[in-house]
Amino acid sequence: MKVDVLTLFPAMFAGPMDESILRRARESGRLELALHDLRDWTYDRHRTVDGAPYGGGPGMVLKPEPIFEAIDELANDTTQVVMLTPQGEPFRQATASTLSAHEHLLLLCGSYEGFDERIRTRVHHEISIGDYVLTNGALPAMVVIDAVTRLLPGVLGDDASSVEESFSENTLDYPQYTRPAEYRGLEVPEVLQNGNHAAIEQWRREQAEQRTRERRPDLLKE
Ligand SMILES: C[S@@+](CC[C@H](N)C(=O)[O-])C[C@H]1O[C@@H](n2cnc3c(N)ncnc32)[C@H](O)[C@@H]1O
Incomplete structure (x- = not known):
């Protein structure tokens, strides 16, 4: 472009x-x-x-x-x-x-x-x-x-990054975690650690919707 x-x-x-x-x-x-x-x-x-x-x-x-x-x-x-x-x-x-x-x-x-x-x-x-x-x-x-x-093809290392994020589907992004699994008593949710991809996807969808309802209910109305 x-x-x-x-x-x-x-x-x-x-x-x-x-x-x-x-x-x-x-x-x-x-x-x-x-x-x-x-x-x-x-x-x-x-x-x-x-x-x-x-x-x-x-x-x-x-x-x-x-x-x-x-x-x-x-x-x-x-x-x-x-x-x-x-x-x-x-x-x-x-x-x-x-x-x-x-x-x-x-x-x-x-x-x-x-x-x-x-x-x-x-x-x-x-x-x-x-x-x-x-x-x-x-x-x-x-x-x-x-x-x-960042939306142009090939600009982000992984083009899925620009699809799975805030606003792309009228919701905010789901919570993200990285290692370590526990830090200062704060734990990564169990579901993200067990490798069950269907369960992870469902958890993320629910979290994104809940977060959007709490912070930006205006987005869900659109
Ligand atoms: C001081 S502003 C002029 C504001 C103008 N008197 C008005 O009330 O619409 C100078 C320039 O900054 C840019 N600008 C300032 N705030 C902006 C905003 N929120 N979004 C986009 N452009 C902005 C615009 O290009 C604008 O012409």
């Missing part, structure tokens, strides 16, 4: 995009990530990307011209243009799954007071990563890239 990111802060992506699973996804070519500085589509001496809001009010608004031109240059017929905005659809595992099926994403990171409204005419998805306001769209874009990349 190719992911282009349009941002005022490409340097923010160094680190998170260069470690662990994302680094390996990039090295193997499963994720082709390109970071673009929005100011590269400006023509004045100050490389202006923002302007005062029409009608007055605090802060500055991202101008349409650099973003329209960047989309003209970077997007093609297969591209899904994604705007990161607190006004967007809440980002969920299902959204990550939908996006992971596309071959090209172009992520638009906002700054200041956000985007000139006309930019929305060029966008396929508006995504919010939660009901809070961040300073700019770089962190939300990284969240989306991380969640989408």
Whole structure:
């Protein structure tokens, strides 16, 4: 998958995009990530990307011209243009799954007071990563890239890992244990130690449902 990111802060992506699973996804070519500085589509001496809001009010608004031109240059017929905005659809595992099926994403990171409204005419998805306001769209874009990349075929060592986990079936994940079987008086449930796979599967299903009922009953209603 190719992911282009349009941002005022490409340097923010160094680190998170260069470690662990994302680094390996990039090295193997499963994720082709390109970071673009929005100011590269400006023509004045100050490389202006923002302007005062029409009608007055605090802060500055991202101008349409650099973003329209960047989309003209970077997007093609297969591209899904994604705007990161607190006004967007809440980002969920299902959204990550939908996006992971596309071959090209172009992520638009906002700054200041956000985007000139006309930019929305060029966008396929508006995504919010939660009901809070961040300073700019770089962190939300990284969240989306991380969640989408781990769903790409071959990125996780075992593709079943992304199926058997929280949210994949509208439940939270079941409790997990590793060795030792007993630590400081805390014991691993007997059923996980006896090798009866049918019993283990049933226990996990029950635990996942109980945990979801207790912590996230809203998921079960969906
Ligand atoms: C300070 S915010 C602008 C908020 C805007 N005035 C509003 O109320 O919708 C600047 C940029 O950060 C990004 N951003 C902030 N919070 C976000 C969130 N919860 N989800 C996605 N993007 C967010 C967006 O790209 C946004 O354009």
